[in-house]
Amino acid sequence: xxxxxxxxxxxxxxxxxxxxxxxxxxxxxxxxxxxxxxxxxxxxxxxxxxxxxxxxxxxxxxxxxxxxxxxxxxxxxxxxxxxxxxxxxxxxxxxxxxxxxxxxxxxxxxxxxxxxxxxxxxxxxxxxxxxxxxxxxxxxxxxxxxxxxxxxxxxxxxxxxxxxxxxxxxxxxxxxxxxxxxxxxxxxxxxxxxxxxxxxxxx
Numbered sequence: 001x002x003x004x005x006x007x008x009x010x011x012x013x014x015x016x017x018x019x020x021x022x023x024x025x026x027x028x029x030x031x032x033x034x035x036x037x038x039x040x041x042x043x044x045x046x047x048x049x050x051x052x053x054x055x056x057x058x059x060x061x062x063x064x065x066x067x068x069x070x071x072x073x074x075x076x077x078x079x080x081x082x083x084x085x086x087x088x089x090x091x092x093x094x095x096x097x098x099x100x101x102x103x104x105x106x107x108x109x110x111x112x113x114x115x116x117x118x119x120x121x122x123x124x125x126x127x128x129x130x131x132x133x134x135x136x137x138x139x140x141x142x143x144x145x146x147x148x149x150x151x152x153x154x155x156x157x158x159x160x161x162x163x164x165x166x167x168x169x170x171x172x173x174x175x176x177x178x179x180x181x182x183x184x185x186x187x188x189x190x191x192x193x194x195x196x197x198x199x200x201x202x203x
Contacts, residue, residue, distance in 0.1 A: 073116045076109055078153065080117075085125035088117045088155040091174070095148050104145040107181075110171050111140045114183035117155035118167035122187045125160055133165055133187040140169075140183030150174040164188055 077098075082089040092098075092113060098105045115135050122133030152172050159166040164186060171181040 088121040090153040107142045110181035113153045114169040118185040122165045126189045131189045137186040
């Protein structure tokens with residue numbers, strides 16, 4: 001797979017950047033860590049407007065959090081290629097393992113893609129507050145049945161408030177550009193310490 005090249009980032013004033021490598025499922029992924037330069041030299045890095053953001057191990061309630069890692073999401077086959085606080089991209093290679101008994105891709109795959117992509121982006125948006133985002137309402141429309149192929153999952157923030165967020169997600173065929181499914185997810189921003197914390201505990 002060819003290395004993806006991004007244009008240079010224009011850093012806002014008062015923000016520092018650090019390049020790292022994130023390992024997920026045996027794959028090395030480039031990532032950026034950001035933090036305010038005026039934070040007094042603290043060790044913890046927070047997600048800001050970035051392509052990929054993770055917490056530095058050993059820091060805060062999101063210690064060890066890998067935005068690429070979820071056993072359930074990996075089982076579906078969703079691979080994230082871009083994660084920011086406003087937008088998330090990913091791909092799924094669909095095939096027979098995703099089929100209903102009638103030979104088409106199960107709608108639950110698209111519902112999972114909507115929930116997962118929006119949750120990752122929404123959580124990145126509130127991680128600097130020690131919070132995560134959890135879905136409270138998922139509405140997904142299945143527009144075209146397909147049997148196989150690669151689809152792109154694109155999630156965008158519609159509304160982001162202190163207690164809730166609303167994200168819109170599209171699932172599009174990479175082969176022909178047609179819209180396969182679309183959905184929206186409303187999420188609640190909650191304290192990371194209020195949930196059973198399994199972040200970073202994957203072997």
